[in-house]
Amino acid sequence: xNRKDRRAARTEGNLDTTSFLNVADKFxxxxxxxxxxxxxxxxxxxxxxxxxxxxAFVAKHVLGVEKHxxxxxxxxxxxxDMLRQHLADEGLSxxxx
Numbered sequence: 001x002n003r004k005d006r007r008a009a010r011t012e013g014n015l016d017t018t019s020f021l022n023v024a025d026k027f028x029x030x031x032x033x034x035x036x037x038x039x040x041x042x043x044x045x046x047x048x049x050x051x052x053x054x055x056a057f058v059a060k061h062v063l064g065v066e067k068h069x070x071x072x073x074x075x076x077x078x079x080x081d082m083l084r085q086h087l088a089d090e091g092l093s094x095x096x097x
Contacts, residue, residue: 015023027047034043055075059065086092 031043031047038046059068059071063071065071
């Protein structure tokens with residue numbers, strides 16, 4: 001994908017890898033700011049809650065998922081893969097609790 005194609009995709013609401021990571025970094029920045037006044041363990045669970053709430057909304061109202069358990073299984077597998085990748089990442093920076 002060239003620069004023009006990437007811009008067109010973003011205009012349509014689609015994210016390329018760089019844009020995907022930039023959006024994810026915005027959530028991480030919010031977490032890091034909140035972590036200055038909220039314990040990391042509480043903050044972690046708030047983010048998990050928010051993520052699952054938004055995922056349920058997208059499943060029901062955007063994707064029109066009818067087979068909830070099938071969707072849950074797919075999401076759990078995605079989460080497990082991402083979590084394993086990040087836990088194995090030796091370069092993961094430490095943030096204060």
